[in-house]
Amino acid sequence: MTETTTSGASERPDAPPPGDEPDRADRAAADDADLRESLADLSRLATGRLDLRAMLTHVAEFAVRAIPGADGAGLTLLENDRADTIVASADFVREVDAVQYGIGEGPCITAAAERRTVRSAHLGRDPSWPRFGPRVSRLGVHSVVSLPLLAGDGVLGAMNVYARTEDAFDARAVELGELFAVPAAISVQNAQALAQAQRLATQLQSALTHRAAIDQALGILMSRSGCSPAEAFDKLRVMSQTQNRKASAVAQQLLDEAVARARARHSAD
Amino acid sequence: MDISGSLAAELKTLTDALGRPSTDLTDSVRKLADGLRFAVPSWLGLTLTLVLNGLPLALTVLDDGMTPRRIATSAAMPLTPVHGAEHGSSIVFYAGTSGAFVDFAADAAYALGLELDDVALDQHLTPASRTSGVTGLADIAGLNQAIGILVDHGHTPDEAQAELRRLARHARTSLSATAQLVIHSASQHSRPGAL
Structure with a gap:
């Protein structure tokens, strides 16, 4: 139940003055x-x-x-x-x-x-x-x-x-x-x-997009060394530590370079 | 809301992938659950499904283990128009009192710019999962790893995706199974010295 606090020096009376009824209505x-x-x-x-x-x-x-x-x-x-x-x-x-x-x-x-x-x-x-x-x-x-x-x-x-x-x-x-x-x-x-x-859906979608780049980079490492996903992740972590950069940044660079090579090969063809 | 166990671990993995210290998916899920409980007092849970490259990821948040038996009503709405998410992306809310979502669904339809018919009431009374958690992460990860393998073989990412779809159609199998075949094949045909 709400209460009404009325503060101030003078209060406006809620009853209308005589003769004001029509206006008030x-x-x-x-x-x-x-x-x-x-x-x-x-x-x-x-x-x-x-x-x-x-x-x-x-x-x-x-x-x-x-x-x-x-x-x-x-x-x-x-x-x-x-x-x-x-x-x-x-x-x-x-x-x-x-x-x-x-x-x-x-x-x-x-x-x-x-x-x-x-x-x-x-x-x-x-x-x-x-x-x-x-x-x-x-x-x-x-x-x-x-x-x-x-x-x-x-x-x-x-x-x-x-x-x-x-x-x-x-x-x-x-x-x-x-x-x-x-x-x-x-x-x-x-x-x-x-x-x-x-907001949650947007964050989730963004997280999946970031993860996609990391997973694609893992795929590149797996393709080159024949390792498992877990071993590829370990390799990525070592590269991250060696280069002193975030794993996501290293992954994105690996991916960008591989995509650039693929596109260059297409252009040459 | 208590978020623990596998859901907490999966949300942490996704939060780490975001790499933004200011964003914590666990916190976002907790705030959403609290907000929904405010808006719909008999709220019991939700399933948020995002379709990415044709594969679904489903985040299910349930009040507790008894929730699936207590669901009396649901409201499902597509997410596509709002997020640019792929067809099939949706959010489903569950509650324990019949009719609990009537007003909420009307507000949601207006807010998301949907027709009222786009909001399906009481058509999803069984959650995608009986417990809270994220499903589909492994399949999406496998698909992206397979794309990476094909990119290393000279495909652009778009071509790699198209190739995986072609292989899946040809073998009459799922995209996920095809991705696993590509991963398995890569482990047997390594290219030592390439790295």
């Missing part, structure tokens, strides 16, 4: 429409074969649309409890997050560490982050909502939504942000798992 309807549209975008997110960073950036952009009052948003994914992948919908968000992770203090770090939504209406005067608040306030950023991205018992990271005005996010904005954060976390974790699978 219109605004709520517009907010709901924005949220629906952003959720729909979220579900169509990966149509363009996005990589993980691009996909996260889109989630941040959709969050700006879904959460009323937002000027920019960023996502931070954690790896071993440390900020790993950080993306932003706008340059000013990148600046703010650079301050946050530079000094190791801020709303995103709190939201992820304590698994709860964090809100601040006046960052410059917020005692929660005495170093972070004044610095980002000088950058012209005054309000924030940070939402943890939860997956089961774990925390994937957090989403930061910033505004330049003071007191930009009311309880409704927080509620919409929390609604948005649930499917966002699912999309993020699916994308993260797929990106890891792609």
Whole structure:
């Protein structure tokens, strides 16, 4: 269960002033429409074969649309409890997050560490982050909502939504942000798992390509001396030690020279 | 996830072949397993198959020895469009709860630019191997050693591959068996003094 921390000197009352009901209803309807549209975008997110960073950036952009009052948003994914992948919908968000992770203090770090939504209406005067608040306030950023991205018992990271005005996010904005954060976390974790699978496949393919050169060089040594694969490998290791070069480099040279000879023979023919 | 035994040894061999201190395949497998367990709580394992020069290499990672009996659902998708891998390269995920991959498969199809029909659900309920490990490494190594032998005999690598395929077709045998014949033949017809 998330809690909402509201910090700052003055709170915007969530009850509308008398006579404002129609405006408020219109605004709520517009907010709901924005949220629906952003959720729909979220579900169509990966149509363009996005990589993980691009996909996260889109989630941040959709969050700006879904959460009323937002000027920019960023996502931070954690790896071993440390900020790993950080993306932003706008340059000013990148600046703010650079301050946050530079000094190791801020709303995103709190939201992820304590698994709860964090809100601040006046960052410059917020005692929660005495170093972070004044610095980002000088950058012209005054309000924030940070939402943890939860997956089961774990925390994937957090989403930061910033505004330049003071007191930009009311309880409704927080509620919409929390609604948005649930499917966002699912999309993020699916994308993260797929990106890891792609990375593994690429690494595996690269390892096999490197091994292919070594095995082909072993074949060359076997052809020349009639030795077994294991004996050829021993020969390659001795050559590597004698030449003080990596076995893979020695193997590649053996292969390149043999291929060059084969091509030269073809040219002569 | 605990990665030990033969899988750990095989991943170390492949990591060593990469020669990049920053890349550890064991670490990548562990992160992938942890990520999948996050995304699909009943996740039990995966088989990643890469086809290289016509020969498959399959990396199977299973939760434990009981996994094959507990698999209730699977999602298989081709890797070809993403990696330039050869036809037949694929990844199959296994889980213990029916329907566990419905949302994940939809996201994966979009992410990989596939049609939904390209993601096969529940068609691979038996893993390629009953235990975690890498299969096919020896065959791929043998094929490359045979290519090296033919390169030393004056073929370019492409010609060497074509020649091995021709020999396999002619003898109506597999590429791997043909490669072993070439290796065996080389051990009997050494060219002392050539090195």
